[in-house]
Amino acid sequence: AQSVSQHNHHVILSEAASLELGCNYSYGxxxxxxxxxxxxxxxxxLLLKYFSGDPLVKGIKGFEAEFIKSKFSFNLRKPSVQWSDxxxxxxxxxxxxxxxxxxxxxxxxxxxxxxx
Amino acid sequence: DAMVIQNPRYxxxxxxxxxxxxxxxxLNHNVMYWYQQKSSQAPKLLFxxxxxxxxxxxxxxDNFQSRRPNTSFCFLDIRSPGLGDAAMYLCAxxxxxxxxxxxxxxxxxxxxxxx
Numbered sequence: 057a058q059s060v061s062q063h064n065h066h067v068i069l070s071e072a073a074s075l076e077l078g079c080n081y082s083y084g085x086x087x088x089x090x091x092x093x094x095x096x097x098x099x100x101x102l103l104l105k106y107f108s109g110d111p112l113v114k115g116i117k118g119f120e121a122e123f124i125k126s127k128f129s130f131n132l133r134k135p136s137v138q139w140s141d142x143x144x145x146x147x148x149x150x151x152x153x154x155x156x157x158x159x160x161x162x163x164x165x166x167x168x169x170x171x172x
Numbered sequence: 173d174a175m176v177i178q179n180p181r182y183x184x185x186x187x188x189x190x191x192x193x194x195x196x197x198x199l200n201h202n203v204m205y206w207y208q209q210k211s212s213q214a215p216k217l218l219f220x221x222x223x224x225x226x227x228x229x230x231x232x233x234d235n236f237q238s239r240r241p242n243t244s245f246c247f248l249d250i251r252s253p254g255l256g257d258a259a260m261y262l263c264a265x266x267x268x269x270x271x272x273x274x275x276x277x278x279x280x281x282x283x284x285x286x287x
Contacts, residue, residue, distance in 0.1 A: 060214070090275070099176070100215075100262065100278040146214070159229075160276065162214040 058083035060149050062163035069137055070171050077132040077166050079121075079147035089130040090148040090160065091121055100146065106130065117141070142170045175199050178263050178279035185253050186287050193248040193282045195263030204246040205276065206238060207262040215262055221246060250284075258286045
């Protein structure tokens with residue numbers, strides 16, 4: 057079974073600092089990868105996704121993530137964070153070989169706190 | 173405009189007292205999902221409906237049931253809530269059951285407390 061690891065449970069940064077949140081998954085087959093964000097009091101929403109092609113994907117609000125297949129990683133990055141980036145970030149993976157019965161497996165999430 | 177709506181936002185029930193959580197969607201999506209998210213844990217899929225076809229995850233307790241009377245509505249029924257069932261319950265939708273290249277649309281969740 058696939059699993060997703062987010063080793064950073066809580067990250068605290070000052071505004072304008074650079075961000076990198078780690079995500080590793082354990083599955084050897086073909087996967088799609090996602091980052092979801094949950095702002096305080098709001099619902100989960102898609103930040104970015106990778107399914108094929110360029111392993112460096114760009115999402116909304118200046119976020120990007122790089123898929124490194126050899127490392128089973130899909131780390132999220134942003135060069136300069138803002139206070140409004142304070143949120144919980146979830147990495148998710150789905151196994152596309154199980155076509156028709158796919159499901160997302162989420163990581164435990166990383167809480168990001170930006171200090172003004 | 174809210175596209176996946178969950179009511180209520182907070183629900184308090186008593187140990188062993190049945191409770192129903194509701195979800196509605198305006199997206200006309202074929203698939204509706206229920207996730208359970210406990211504090212500091214990953215959202216965990218309980219089951220999903222593809223149209224009227226119900227798909228239960230193997231490790232979902234029998235205490236959890238679901239109903240989908242029409243495309244727009246889906247309910248989560250907890251027959252005899254225990255203290256361990258206190259969690260955030262998330263409803264999500266997608267256009268198709270194969271979620272390759274698709275994204276899920278989530279509701280804001282219902283926070284369930286069991287006293």
